[in-house]
Amino acid sequence: MAIPLLEYSRTSQNQRVAGYEVPGDEQPRIYSTENLLSTTDLDNLIAAAYRQIFFHAFAADRERFLESQLRSGQITVRDFIRGLLLSNTYKRSFYDLNSNYRFVEQTVQRVLGRDIYDNREKLAWSIVVATKGVKGFIDDLLNTEEYLEAFGYDTIPYQRRRVLPGRSEGELPFNIKSPRYDAYYRGKLGFPQVIWQTTVRGYTPADRKPKAGNPALFLDMAKSINATGNTPQRLSVQNIDIEKSVPYRSK
Template sequence: MPIPLLEYAPSTQNSRIQGYEVPGDEQPRVFSTDNLLSASQLDNLIEAAYRQIFFHAFASDREKFLESQLRNGQITVRDFIRGLCLSNTFTNSFYNLNSNYRFVTHCVQKVLGRDVYNDAEKIAWSIVIATKGRAGFVNALLNSDEYLENFGDNIVPFQRRRVLPSGASELPFNIQSPRYNEYYRGKFGFPKISYSVTKRSATPAPQKPKAGDPSLFADMAQSLGFLGNPPQSLTASSLDYLNLVPRR
């Protein structure tokens, strides 16, 4: 008999508060199949789903079969999100490289569009992973009342109420919770930060004098020698005062 989901007290978060918001650039764009009019709009919806779950999807990460089913109307957006969360890419990049607690944080942020309330919620969902497996945990999130009330079957999940009333905004979930934890970031060798302990002094480049600089003419002036009159040596005894006084 599986253990039921433990009760946890939800904390007051920005996503739980209803308020009037003026649409702007900071508001999340809602992608839904209810108002799709062209194939390009469906492409944008699929790309938004990849960004929400994978943050970035390379060509090898794309689920072509799920995309084809969504384009043909065989599955809903909620089923497409379920397939991405159970895909090999999400398994290898998030589930296999993180603990259950951190995996719960990733899934709650990406699927429910909010941050985890507290450690009690992490423990409660981690028990679901241990008893029902990863697929049971993902299904429990997608079948929860919180998901159905906010996104339903046709809306791509997004970070709810990111903009605060004061004008500030919360960090995106991909920045708050990187894909790898500290252990695997150190194991994979990134980020690599190198500090130089040797003090290097910059040697200024020699500056050549420009045209018109007096230093260019110093050597030429010294080569000419002294061309003026020699100084006169005069003393008081050598002066003839009688002849120098003009006649009146």
């Protein structure tokens, strides 16, 4: 018998408060298959999905088979998101290097587009991970009423209501607020590293840099040459034997 999801209070976060916002550059762009006009739009949609789930996907991290199914219409955007969440890249980068609590927090941010409400919600979904595994947790999260109402089957998840009206700064992006690696694994990997510089670096504007043929370019080379001169001889004229010193040709 499966354990039901632990109840938790849904506090009033930013994305739950309805408000009027004037569209601008800071507003998240919504990618959906309902308004695709060309193959370029589909490429942008796939790239947005990788940014949302992986934050950045290298060529080796791309799921070509899932992309092919999405392009041919065999799967929906929701199925594509599910495939990325169950991929080896996501499991290796997030599940294997974090605790269940942190894994839940990062996955909720990427799938539901919001922060977790409190520790009780984190505990509730952690129980699902422990009892049903990663696959069961992903399926339950994508089947929630909140996900289906916010994104449905055709829209890429995004950070909802990131910009706060009346404030100079909005909510931080999830990849900055919750880095991929936990503090324990960041310490094992050796970052962040403190690098001490022993030399002071300077900056020379381009207009002050010597051009080709300028003697200043050869100044360092001239200084590197260890030129030593001959010491002058200290001889007195009275000690010189002129007859022996002057060369002559014998017959």
